[in-house]
Amino acid sequence: MAYMSQEGYDKLVAQLHELEAVERPKASAAIAEAADKGDLSENSEYDAAKEAQAHLEAKINNIKLTIAQAKIVDTSRLSTEEVQIMSKVEMTNLATKKKMTYTIVSESEADLKKGKISIHTPIAQGLLNKKVGDIAEIKIPRGTIRLQIDKISIGE
Incomplete structure (x- = not known):
């Protein structure tokens, strides 16, 4: 369980929204753009975009877990x-x-x-x-x- 203030909880929810609504579509667009450049087996830009997306998804999942376990302190x-x-x-x-x-x-x-x-x-x-x-x-x-x-x- 993660004890936190209401302010801290609200910031986490806002950060999650930002990552899901803004950063996730950017990551998908970067992957699509890199994929359009041809052979994926030798495309370092595509690999980098996929890795960045994996890091983003891990961050989103960590924040979701923290929010799910949050207990707001009165x-x-x-x-x-x-x-x-x-x-x-x-x-x-x-x-x-x-x-x-x-x-x-x-x-x-x-x-x-x-x-x-x-x-x-x-x-x-x-x-x-x-x-x-x-x-x-x-x-x-x-x-x-x-x-x-x-x-x-x-x-x-």
């Missing part, structure tokens, strides 16, 4: 007592004293530039179920970091 029922999916967590790295804020979201909604990290990342996993004032010790590729939870709110 943010009005979430608690700020402890860190969970959709929590916006403000914390301090105890080694560097640097403040940071992340919102924990589903894999499909993750966007580091917007401060949204996947629930499957080591940092998110280390923060889950922690409360304000707790210190999370999290193993990352460069070692272990210690993060103090300063504030928990509901992410947008």
Whole structure:
């Protein structure tokens, strides 16, 4: 099951529509155009178009699966007592004293530039179920970091 916000779900549905209504016909047209160029056994353009179509279909199927498994989180029922999916967590790295804020979201909604990290990342996993004032010790590729939870709110 993939927990996500209504916004994340709506974006996935829009992306699926775009892929099916716009990208799929483009891929079919590219295959037809390449096929018109003659002998298919030595037609690299045709092979490339078929491969691009296969990647597109795989992407469409993955999005359909995610949508089918989606469970939209009702943010009005979430608690700020402890860190969970959709929590916006403000914390301090105890080694560097640097403040940071992340919102924990589903894999499909993750966007580091917007401060949204996947629930499957080591940092998110280390923060889950922690409360304000707790210190999370999290193993990352460069070692272990210690993060103090300063504030928990509901992410947008």
